């Protein structure tokens with residue numbers, strides 16, 4: 001491995017970003033490729049993930065692979081892990097980003113929706129980490145980044161499964177940071193606040209979107225591109241002494257208590 005050119009350089013690194021067909025995942029995948037990494041992205045829809053891989057690779061001399069994978073299905077994470085190893089040999093930077101929010105009040109929780117959120121938002125992240133860290137341990141370098149949410153640190157009406165899964169992944173990051181620290185592997189969470197992607201776009205009315213913006217210190221929604229810097233920090237040498245942390249990227253929305 002050649003010496004990094006800058007603190008944020010990812011030359012010769014290999015990254016897997018789940019849910020990379022759009023939104024925050026696609027931005028992170030592009031940022032990694034721009035900084036020298038080969039990347040694999042996955043999502044459920046072949047046409048979208050294929051087009052996204054072309055966008056991520058556009059103008060760069062990097063290898064960008066794509067895979068169709070439904071990580072809400074138990075067993076898919078292991079298949080994906082084998083596929084990425086087959087194509088790119090190993091993963092140095094794992095970003096567990098794929099996630100969904102299926103709102104339901106506590107007295108109306110549907111077991112199937114609950115199970116989907118747990119499997120996709122939490123369990124698949126554990127499964128991928130479990131499958132991919134042995135190679136990181138061997139080379140004594142690795143980065144695991146879980147995408148949690150400000151709703152992993154706080155709560156919101158009706159977001160029971162989402163809040164539980166996003167808080168759960170913070171616990172997973174803390175414990176596994178201790179397991180993996182001795183091997184030079186950092187494990188962290190990014191907790192995004194309101195970013196105007198398909199996910200909140202689908203769930204919120206215009207009035208709710210306006211209210212979310214007003215809750216932040218900056219008075220606006222995040223642009224998906226604003227996740228690139230925080231992801232690069234945690235993926236590169238720049239973040240070498242950060243582990244077990246939750247990096248809120250939320251325009252300051254967690255500051256406000258009343």
Ligand SMILES: NC(=O)c1ccc[n+]([C@@H]2O[C@H](COP(=O)([O-])OP(=O)(O)OC[C@H]3O[C@@H](n4cnc5c(N)ncnc54)[C@H](OP(=O)(O)O)[C@@H]3O)[C@@H](O)[C@H]2O)c1
Nearest residue numbers: 019021023024043044070071072098099149195197198199
């Ligand atoms: N946007 C926000 O305001 C916000 C705030 C806090 C946290 N987050 C978190 O940030 C992450 C990314 O969110 P986003 O806003 O970028 O969402 P998004 O625009 O809806 O993108 C989600 C990505 O995940 C993929 N995905 C969804 N279900 C999947 C499944 N079962 N298996 C594999 N891939 C799947 C989607 O592709 P397909 O649907 O085609 O599979 C897509 O590539 C999520 O974990 C979310 O909870 C977002």
